Amino acid sequence: MNWGTLRLLYIHELKMLLRARRTVVMSIVVPALIMPIVLVGSKYSTDRRARALAETTYRYVVTGPEAGRVRGLIRDNVDGTLPQFLPEETSAADPARSLENGLIHFYIQTSRNPADAVPVVQIVFRGDRDVSRNGSERMSDLLRRARRNQADVLLAARGFPAGPNQVFPVEPESIASAAQVTGSDVGRFLTVILVMLMFTGGSIVAMDIIAGEKERGTLETLLTTAAGRAEIVTAKQLAITSVGIFIALIQALNFLIYIRFRLIELPAGFAIELPLVSILNLLLLFLPLAAAIAAVLLMLSAYAKTYKEAQLYFFPVYLLGLVPALAAVLPGIRSRSAIALVPIANVSVAVREILMGRPDQPMIFVTFGVMAVTGIWLMRTSARMLTREDIIAPGHFEAETLLGGPGLFRKRVLRWFALMWAVIFAVAANIPQLSTFRAQLLFNEVVVFAGASLLMIKVYRLNIREALSLRSVRPAVWLAALIAIPAGHVMSFAVFRLVNTVIPAPQQLLEQFSRDFIPKDMPAWELYFFLAVLPAICEEIGFRGVLLYGLRRKLKPVELALAVGLIFGMFHITLFRIVPTAFMGVILTAVAVMTGSIFPGILIHMGNNAFAVWAADSGLALQSLRWSDYGAAALIFALAMWIMWRTRASSSGCP
Amino acid sequence: MSYPVLVRGLTKTFYDESRGEIRAVDGIDFECGEGEIFGLLGANGAGKTTTLRMLSTILTPTSGSAAILNHDVVRDPEGVRKHLGFYSAGTALYPRLTARETIEFFARINQYPSSRVPERVRYLVDRFGISKYADVRVEKLSTGMKQKVSLARTVAHDPPIIIFDEPTVGLDVLNALEAQQTIKELRDEGKTIIFSTHIMSEAERLCDRIAIIHGGRILDCDTLAGLREKTGKHYLEDIFVQYAGRPAE
Ligand SMILES: Nc1ncnc2c1ncn2[C@@H]1O[C@H](COP(=O)(O)OP(=O)(O)O)[C@@H](O)[C@H]1O
Ligand SMILES: [Mg+2]
Numbered sequence: 001m002n003w004g005t006l007r008l009l010y011i012h013e014l015k016m017l018l019r020a021r022r023t024v025v026m027s028i029v030v031p032a033l034i035m036p037i038v039l040v041g042s043k044y045s046t047d048r049r050a051r052a053l054a055e056t057t058y059r060y061v062v063t064g065p066e067a068g069r070v071r072g073l074i075r076d077n078v079d080g081t082l083p084q085f086l087p088e089e090t091s092a093a094d095p096a097r098s099l100e101n102g103l104i105h106f107y108i109q110t111s112r113n114p115a116d117a118v119p120v121v122q123i124v125f126r127g128d129r130d131v132s133r134n135g136s137e138r139m140s141d142l143l144r145r146a147r148r149n150q151a152d153v154l155l156a157a158r159g160f161p162a163g164p165n166q167v168f169p170v171e172p173e174s175i176a177s178a179a180q181v182t183g184s185d186v187g188r189f190l191t192v193i194l195v196m197l198m199f200t201g202g203s204i205v206a207m208d209i210i211a212g213e214k215e216r217g218t219l220e221t222l223l224t225t226a227a228g229r230a231e232i233v234t235a236k237q238l239a240i241t242s243v244g245i246f247i248a249l250i251q252a253l254n255f256l257i258y259i260r261f262r263l264i265e266l267p268a269g270f271a272i273e274l275p276l277v278s279i280l281n282l283l284l285l286f287l288p289l290a291a292a293i294a295a296v297l298l299m300l301s302a303y304a305k306t307y308k309e310a311q312l313y314f315f316p317v318y319l320l321g322l323v324p325a326l327a328a329v330l331p332g333i334r335s336r337s338a339i340a341l342v343p344i345a346n347v348s349v350a351v352r353e354i355l356m357g358r359p360d361q362p363m364i365f366v367t368f369g370v371m372a373v374t375g376i377w378l379m380r381t382s383a384r385m386l387t388r389e390d391i392i393a394p395g396h397f398e399a400e401t402l403l404g405g406p407g408l409f410r411k412r413v414l415r416w417f418a419l420m421w422a423v424i425f426a427v428a429a430n431i432p433q434l435s436t437f438r439a440q441l442l443f444n445e446v447v448v449f450a451g452a453s454l455l456m457i458k459v460y461r462l463n464i465r466e467a468l469s470l471r472s473v474r475p476a477v478w479l480a481a482l483i484a485i486p487a488g489h490v491m492s493f494a495v496f497r498l499v500n501t502v503i504p505a506p507q508q509l510l511e512q513f514s515r516d517f518i519p520k521d522m523p524a525w526e527l528y529f530f531l532a533v534l535p536a537i538c539e540e541i542g543f544r545g546v547l548l549y550g551l552r553r554k555l556k557p558v559e560l561a562l563a564v565g566l567i568f569g570m571f572h573i574t575l576f577r578i579v580p581t582a583f584m585g586v587i588l589t590a591v592a593v594m595t596g597s598i599f600p601g602i603l604i605h606m607g608n609n610a611f612a613v614w615a616a617d618s619g620l621a622l623q624s625l626r627w628s629d630y631g632a633a634a635l636i637f638a639l640a641m642w643i644m645w646r647t648r649a650s651s652s653g654c655p
Numbered sequence: 656m657s658y659p660v661l662v663r664g665l666t667k668t669f670y671d672e673s674r675g676e677i678r679a680v681d682g683i684d685f686e687c688g689e690g691e692i693f694g695l696l697g698a699n700g701a702g703k704t705t706t707l708r709m710l711s712t713i714l715t716p717t718s719g720s721a722a723i724l725n726h727d728v729v730r731d732p733e734g735v736r737k738h739l740g741f742y743s744a745g746t747a748l749y750p751r752l753t754a755r756e757t758i759e760f761f762a763r764i765n766q767y768p769s770s771r772v773p774e775r776v777r778y779l780v781d782r783f784g785i786s787k788y789a790d791v792r793v794e795k796l797s798t799g800m801k802q803k804v805s806l807a808r809t810v811a812h813d814p815p816i817i818i819f820d821e822p823t824v825g826l827d828v829l830n831a832l833e834a835q836q837t838i839k840e841l842r843d844e845g846k847t848i849i850f851s852t853h854i855m856s857e858a859e860r861l862c863d864r865i866a867i868i869h870g871g872r873i874l875d876c877d878t879l880a881g882l883r884e885k886t887g888k889h890y891l892e893d894i895f896v897q898y899a900g901r902p903a904e
Contacts, residue, residue, distance in 0.1 A: 008764060016752075019751040217747030218748065218749050220743075222764075224712075224713060224736060224739070225736060225765050226812075227733075
């Protein structure tokens with residue numbers, strides 16, 4: 001690293017940013033101004049409202065046989081102990097009409113229960129009018145208090161020693177200090193807020209800093225200078241981090257000012273205690289967090305070819321970053337768990353523990369380590385992206401757009417799958433006719449997966465044998481596939497359990513889901529058909545057929561298996577299923593790549609699903625397996641994979 | 656003897672999703688001597704830009720080697736870039752810097768001795784006649800002015816070797832002539848210059864030696880006189896067609 005160059009570049013970047021008026025305004029000035037404007041506005045309107053409510057004289061009417069008694073109660077209790085409540089009784093021939101017309105704010109209707117002659121008091125108001133609702137609430141408070149007072153008086157009159165409240169006093173007392181309680185509350189959200197600020201503040205800058213440079217053509221100029229890639233990326237990374245931190249600080253300062261000027265009321269019992277150690281710990285976590293977010297933004301910017309494209313990617317990445325930051329909101333998660341290995345989520349949890357005054361020092365270091373490694377890895381990836389050749393000379397030839405055919409298909413395949421995803425989760429989920437078990441499966445599997453795949457083959461004039469890998473395989477491969485079925489199923493369950501230790505899946509939810517969804521009287525053969533045969537064929541055609549074919553030339557085999565597997569997982573959206581399904585998807589893709597054929601995958605997929613149906617039906621509890629059993633399954637599974645690997649050359653050799 | 660620029664068996668294969676394998680540069684050899692203008696003459700898509708990008712280390716060669724003042728483009732890319740000025744239609748200026756700041760930035764980033772940077776900036780502002788608008792932001796300048804600033808930033812660090820990739824593309828005649836003039840002057844100051852173009856007259860007028868590049872290969876490389884002698888033709892256009900065959904393929 002050449003420090004002189006780094007310094008020069010860093011200053012250069014900041015200078016460029018400060019001179020881009022639009023960037024400065026959008027990323028610094030606007031956020032800094034919007035907050036106070038919103039706060040002042042909302043304070044002004046709540047103040048006004050409170051004043052208006054307090055100054056109102058509430059007009060009401062009392063009707064019914066107990067009116068006299070109620071009037072007496074109101075008179076005796078309206079002694080100003082209820083602050084700023086000025087009730088004033090009027091009279092009206094038709095109280096309901098008067099209320100409707102706004103002549104009175106509410107009315108009190110009394111009656112007598114015909115069975116036991118107990119008086120009943122009803123307050124009628126209009127919930128859509130602030131004043132009416134407020135008046136009726138105050139009146140009901142008043143009457144309730146009156147009732148209590150009366151009860152006390154009656155009890156005392158019958159020789160009861162004191163008010164009932166004093167007989168058996170219950171007083172909860174928390175041993176946590178006010179600061180710990182506040183810390184726990186603030187800690188839940190602090191990381192999320194910081195992540196939001198860093199992302200939004202850093203994004204405008206980040207997009208300008210590479211994607212913008214690419215678009216303006218200055219990146220090529222910069223890359224032909226003596227500055228190294230590492231210095232260039234580091235300087236950009238530092239610039240984004242600085243701006244992100246700067247914006248976060250400004251917002252924090254903003255916040256303190258509002259509290260100081262009471263634009264924001266702090267809740268009762270609010271107390272923050274931050275000893276020096278806590279501050280240092282927070283810095284230890286927030287600095288790598290800021291750096292990692294900056295690196296993500298930088299990578300996004302380096303990946304995009306234009307400014308517009310970068311903006312397009314921003315939102316999904318932003319959401320993806322927010323999800324782990326919410327970890328501290330979940331109850332009962334501690335940093336001494338697998339969560340420590342999940343970037344951002346680990347910071348979120350550790351920060352809350354620090355603010356609660358219960359820092360777990362070793363885990364803070366682990367978290368720091370994980371974040372630092374993540375940040376460095378992201379930075380190196382962005383540096384590599386700068387050396388990617390199409391960054392300078394982006395995809396020249398759009399000829400295939402005109403010609404169509406497989407070339408265009410490879411460019412469009414991901415769009416197709418995004419569309420399929422949207423159809424399944426947006427369209428299908430909202431059409432009631434498609435919500436039954438049979439209809440939904442038929443629609444998703446036959447229409448979406450198989451139908452869209454065949455449509456792609458037709459539209460792009462693909463060779464169907466190649467696109468779907470319709471090839472026969474050796475008997476040994478079939479054998480291996482058969483072995484792989486139970487072993488693979490057990491392993492994907494193991495993955496499910498592993499994921500469970502990080503994100504616990506509510507068990508009832510899962511069970512209820514399948515109970516409600518699967519019709520009870522369904523014959524076994526139909527169950528197996530809908531849950532095993534149909535998905536295996538249709539999903540394999542979609543994922544290990546066309547998707548794999550479309551991505552094949554772009555990715556190396558391992559990346560390919562991961563990508564197809566992950567996309568496969570995304571189509572099984574219940575949070576708890578994504579990872580295990582993706583795991584199965586990776587395996588199935590690997591099988592398809594190794595054997596060069598779609599058929600063994602269909603068999604494994606079908607077998608796996610059938611196994612699941614059978615296990616659920618016969619009450620086989622995979623939960624009771626021990627980790628050693630999973631190990632054995634992994635071994636058997638590895639054996640099956642090895643057999644396929646051994647035979648791969650002969651079966652995937654043909655073009 | 657050792658040449659300032661030495662290229663041996665340089666090859667670049669692109670892998671395009673739809674076109675498959677493209678041998679953009681296919682095993683070329685050439686060398687440039689000190690104080691000469693070496694021309695790469697070829698039609699669009701001949702592989703000129705790809706060659707020059709490999710020389711400036713933006714692209715990595717698929718095979719073969721290239722060295723600038725004995726710095727290898729793969730093993731010592733930063734050493735190469737330090738001694739190189741690279742100018743092309745693609746290398747834009749930072750719109751938000753002034754002309755003077757631009758020159759200063761590029762002098763420093765290319766490690767020109769920092770104590771002498773101010774003097775160098777003054778000299779270049781003077782030499783390229785940009786003193787009148789030296790403190791105006793580049794985004795406000797006209798094409799001709801920008802071109803001068805661009806030339807100045809290319810030589811900001813006084814590099815011994817300068818690459819011009821189709822420098823006159825998009826310029827009007829007067830600006831183009833002015834650029835050619837500058838290139839000649841730089842040669843006369845002793846710089847080694849590699850110059851690519853698809854315009855025959857430009858190559859005729861400027862180049863000391865011309866390499867005819869076509870389909871990623873150098874078909875021949877000689878002085879204009881040498882080429883005339885070999886082909887028996889006078890005009891470079893005819894010479895070029897004789898080597899490259901019918902242009903419409
Ligand atoms: N990044 C790239 N990806 C794919 N093909 C490229 C890329 N860059 C250049 N090519 C191809 O390489 C060949 C040479 O291009 P180039 O060097 O730009 O030619 P020239 O500069 O002589 O016009 C052309 O066929 C071009 O399409
Ligand atoms: Mg070119």
